[in-house]
Amino acid sequence: MNRKIGFGLALFVLCGVFATWQPVVEVSAKEPVVVVIDPGHGGAAEPGAKAFGGYVEKDLTLQTALAMKQTLEKFEGVTVYLTRSQDEVLSSEQRVAIADDSRADFLFSLHYNAIETHHLYGSEVWTSAFGEYYAAGQTFGRLQLAEMAGKGQLIRGTKVHMSEQGSDYYSLIRGARNERIPCVIIEHCFIDNAIDRQLIDSPQKVSALGISDALAVAKYFHLKSPSLGLDYSDYTYVEVEAPEEGIFFPDCTPPEKVQLQIVNADRQTGQVDIRLSAEDAESGILYYSYSLDGGRSWSALVPWSVPGKEMDFSVCVPADSWPLICCRAYNGYDGWTQSNAQAPWILSVEERSSP
Template sequence: MFRPPHFLPALCLAALVAGCATGERPRLVPGATIPPATAPQAADPDASTTTTSTPADEPTLVSAIPEVPVSGTARALVTPTGVVVEVLEDRGGGFEIRTPCGNEAELTWGTPLYGAHVLIDPGHGGDVETGAVGLEGTVESELNLEVARALAAELRSRGFTVVLSRQGEYRVPIITRAQLADALDVDAVISLHHNAPNTSPSEKPGTEIYVQEDRPQSRRLGGLIYAEVVTALGRYEASWVAAADAGVLSVVNTEGEDAYGIVRRPVGLSVLVEFGYLSNLTEEAVFNEPTYAGDMAVAVADGVERWFLTDDGGAGFVDVPRVFNPGGGTGGTGGCEDPELE
């Protein structure tokens, strides 16, 4: 029996179906050397269902933050209204772009983006697709965006180039988010969410990170973010809840594919972070603490930085995939209305 991770699984998860992952794309820093394998450096303190193994069958990303293009052909654009869109054609004096809802349009100007290390993906967005809603009225899409903005600022301060898949409350179907990641040739997608419904009482936060089933580097990134986030959340007081298999895990459908579209669809690496349970009143209070977004930003950024610059293995790994088949919902393109672009 597998519990959908949102109040309205039909709405929240649907998007996440279809598409297909392609082969792994190891991204070694030019000139970097791969250090010898080392023992995992962080361990989950109390997990009987978890391991701390370091994936060994894939090169690690080490030594330096890789460079991303800062000029050339625009791959994406921040429109005058602050919407990030994929550039289909850079015409020198204008741009053919793909709107959030997947329509083609022409724009005369905007701020061009030439590449990025990380696409930060605030889950859900807009009036139709709010995601979970807490008992005190906290809206998941808004909370995700707040953490995403803080994370973007934190990563930029550390020298990373990051792009947000949405910068306001409007719909962005999953396919558009994945296409944007592909266009920007990012090293990783990090999708940010807050979970529902309640599960069982737990001594520690029920953080879940969904990683790509067949990609060790997705798993390692998830493990590093998990270790940092659970430590950071543990500094807050709450009556935590957790699923029995909480941790760093792959969620697959009955065909064995990654169940969630934002994990499966990008060509490159991707992870989905469920920080905790918005459906739990005491956790909702934590999420509304003024320090929360900044603390999560530092935690996730620490994990990202360790992923790029060390061969640390992370923690919290669950060996057995969860099997779950997302239903239909609003993550698709049906009924999508584009925001103002200029």
């Protein structure tokens, strides 16, 4: 990014038999940051995720990318390229090649999530698991997720995914690292979940996500934009360090401990007050769900309010029923552990034997 150009001015000083050449001027020139934005998927063969309501990932990523590019180009000292600007199929190798040919300082791949069970929601950023590429991705990822949190979005974290062979799982991240380009995959939200769909239910909102991405990039590279009235030259943020052993491993284990305690139960009204504690040292606790029938059916996922703290919540059960309550706590990698089950009240022998 930075290149120091030294200019030499030849001075011949006649001093006896010596002629000396001395550099007398040094000029520092700053090359523009090169950002490559990759709208994920594309073409008839690679639509990406689809969801009820006409949401198609390849269209959302392109629209987000165009807004991101347009916003970033209002900043000084940055050159922006797209891997695709229309609906076309590109392999991850082609996407990396475009970034490499552009001499990219960073490759940002934009995506939208979905899952068969439709139960997840929130934003996440995937990075390389290796050294300085991990550090760059995780540092940027935190800036991007802070933008998403500002929109009220649940933050699923900055994560790594490794293949069984021990390399980065995502071919784009793996390929970019081979070309020495830091790369992240931004999963903005789950398009198949009603909570997250509120983020993308108008074209303006989809573009707004691209603007958020652009601001995160501007902060990361300390850019300024007189036309937008934004100056991040002195913006400070936490720089994540490269892992000591060179590799950061994903969290492959479910939460260590999940404990349910019934604090109060009112059989008349059916209100049951619950305290749930859960721990996951590696990736924290993101959500919980509860079951009133001993684990046969489950509630939707509820965000865990304060990381590291117990959850206090109440459920309402039919007053004359005989519930058996248990909970599940989910960590940052969607691994879950089920709690103990507890009945809020015990039916008497007469009640049990009555028809």
